[in-house]
Amino acid sequence: MLTGEVGTGKTTVCRCLLEQLSSNVRLAYILNPKLDAIELMATMCDELGIEYEPGEKSLKAFTDLLRDRLLENHEQGLNTVLMIDEAQNLSVEVMEQIRLLTNLETNERKLLQIILIGQPELQELLAKKELRQLAQRITARYHLKPLSLKETASYIEHRLRVAGIQRPLIKSSAIKQIYQSSGGVPRLINIITDRALLGAFVERRNTINDTVVKKAVNEVLGNYEEKKSSRAGNSRWWFAAASVVFVILLSYIVVKQALKPADFVEEKELSQNTESKTQSSSGVDTISEMRSPLVRATTNDEVAEQFWQEQSWDRTGFVSARNLFALWGVSYYPYQSGEPCDYALNYNLNCDSGRADWAYIKQLNRPVNLKFSTETSGHFWGTLKEIDGDYLVLQFADNEVRVLPRRLNPLWQGEYQLFWKAPDGFNEHAKKGDSGATVRWLTDAIYSIDQVDISPADYFSQKVEDWLILFQMENGLVSDGILGKHSVIMINNHVIANIPKLVNDLSVAQRGAQ
Template sequence: MYNDFFGLKETPFTIAPDPRYLFMSERHRDALAHLLYGIGAGGGFVLLTGEVGTGKTTVCRCLLEQLPANVRLAYILNPKLNAIELMATMCDELGIEYDPKESSLKTFTDLLSGRLLDNHEQGLNTVLMIDEAQNLSVEVLEQIRLLTNLETNQKKLLQIILIGQPELQELLAKKELRQLAQRITARYHLRPLSLNETKSYLEHRLRIAGVMRPVFKGKAIKLIHKASGGIPRLINVISDRAMLGAFAENLHHVDVRTVNKAVAEVLGEKADMAESGSVINHWKWAVPTLLIGLTLGVTAWSFGLFNDSVGIQNEQTVKQNVQLSDNTETILINQQTPEFESSDNSALNTNEADSGNILEKIPKSPSELAEEFWGEQSWDRSGAIASQNLLALWGVSYLPFQSADACNFAANYSLGCDQGMADWKLLSQLNRPANLKFTTSQGGDFWGTLIEIQNQSVVMQFGENQVTIERKKLNPMWTGEYRLFWKKPAGFRDPVGVGSRGAEVIWLTNFIEMSEGITIEPDNVFSEQVADWLALFQMEHGLISDGILGKHSIMMINNSAEPSIPKLFVESLQVEN
């Protein structure tokens, strides 16, 4: 309807999984890479999970367009099947003929086994891909696992890819499915888009649809990201409705007001974003109004308009969220509103009652704070839960039973592990989410995940609870011990210096050429020129200036080279209206 108005060749924000519109954020590239790995791997399970609308099905459609010629794929879209129906559907997908009245698992297994062997002898890989796999029953999943027992001496005959919502991870964590979980060779959790990725996503879809100019104003983009939570499907729905609203009002740009209306229509709620200076504008009118109200109140009292016999008879329970300035955890308080007595001093009594209800800032002991962090949860003594939460920030699904050592597990995803003793300055400098070890006299040792730094406060996650608290409140508890993950460049194993060669050196010289605009020849040799540049870079970033490429230098480079990796400091999006 609005295509001609905006100069579009087609509607850009449909929810159909059109591979042409696939926005390849780093997360989506990694997801596709995991699926392609699954296609070529020698058997086992590959797991791709993500929230509803994050783009899992679109990634699958993109995969279908890139299938190698030697792949025979059975793609199941409706997994609400029993074991017999699943086997029959696989036969249908692979072109295996069978008696429609057949109901024997053995017969279907024999048919599939014969086809898998034939495919193997012809040099073909057979892949079973199941979408919406969280709907599979335990019995069907066990039958799927048994199919992976079909193998030769060299390889499995069937590769299985399971795609589903986060509930799939919970399903596979069941004790009765532990054998299947142990056969998962690759896992990836597709996370929502960041604010910068949301901006790029909108521009990408508009560009594919035929419009190169910006359509959404900067603050409108921020509001779309806030309302959608970075979920591509919700971004599409809100953006489509917002462009329709702009067309109806003859506006060639989508602004905050239009997006607010779209959010209210689509989600049934208002996600208002205050304009700059709105707080000042609010108080500009609120203060005179308050003064006028007080003046009228005093005048009315002086003329006897407030009668002693008038009182408040009903008692009401008020629930309010109170944010303490020196302890930023949120506390839910049930406060009883007192009955006001009828007396000559009722107004004074009311003021005294109100003043008595003001919360005093009572400092809490480290043990009391730790108790609030965990609530009713089991405390994380070993750091396994913290490792699970930290790897989730990197888009990696980790269950402690998969590997006792999270660092070894992370290495499968090209992530290095850095641990030791640090202070807030070092953690801020590295700018990576980290697991911190705490201890209290009563609670003992426990771990938490540092997610974000906000001036003098930090955002921490303890199990499923997330709290914001001032650093000084954590200092008595933090032992100084930390663990974090960082992204390794290809080929990196140990620190490298002058004379080294390899993929990690090419990675470094490519970054120098990109950031400085200078050419390094040859680009695969760690020369004196490269060492001099690195030593200066290290000095500028507060590192030991030794000209050797180690993990902390890589982290500093990745802060610029890899904008989508998780960081402690949230980067704001600067866009013009």
């Protein structure tokens, strides 16, 4: 059972849970709890895809259908979950029916897990004597409390940082006032702070002080003091002006976004492509096919701004981690799934990070997250997802761009992070004299690449070392005959077909940066 006051984040927690459910979960999610017992059972059947006779009114019939599906799911190793939001609106009759559902079980386990989410009145409801049996079956309870002053400050700072703000924007006294006015309720914190940001924009302030917050609180919560009519008029005018300016600003952003194409090419190439024409079969001149270019940028900051356009910049690397995981077919939720490298281990992926140049990145031939920076804009992350001829294809949040490597050189100082697959039993390195699963993987790879049969297959012999030294020399690695992670990555380029690569044609990837 999860409870909390209005606006404390119950629905947010619920959505977070829904986003992270594994594939072996079958969920019945009930949003409207104002149902009778029959309607509850019918809704559960609808959610779980259970067919029943139209107009069915028998609780026994619904219970039998539900029991059969739960047993079927159990046999297939599936977990069935019933989640009810706004559960404080459930009637005593329906609560009793929920209790009866908890009786559906095998000798080993319950067939149905139930999550109740509601306001504090849910606790009062379950305190009723007639519901004591259900209350005793609740194995975990949590009550979401409002944030403290310190938590409120951290929360606002986090929201601003995610939005791309790196400097102090709201004075501590103003944050204290936001906390006092909102009572620490996240929803009210969001609304008041949002209105304060709008007010500061209208008044052309670089920081938000107590005065701006007071106006925001008055507009949001209606805490108007007795004022003269002129001052009341001024307050209404302040909000009206803010609304008008906000609409104008929003229109400008929409138009600007619509006019911005999605790709980045050199001005010289743009001129050539725009002027070049071909003769179609019908004799009509047509413009040569080309990608729409971005407006030419002259400074590093302008380049960075055109990468991101109107999106929030990824300062932490979490958004880029989401994009990199997606290339591996893994769903990652920024700020929820934890540190990317720790999360990767759940999917048998390892992290590699360090510094390199374009030639070495091409040699590794893996999609990679790159850390960029400019003197004014600070640092940010982006995902290099493909090499298309001379161009790099990068993704910044939801925006994809194509750019020549030399245009990125002033922004990228060589820092990278990528994911890779390690062979079974691999622990940092393997060398001559070792044996085991990793060595067996290596000898299998040698046979796959060069059809060289090595025996015994699980012993790192002189013959294995000789082959590895030659492979390392050919691929620009330190030719020490020791199997390290970069040797594994490059061997995988030859032996694994279904891993994401920057270039699928190895001959192209091995040319290196020009």
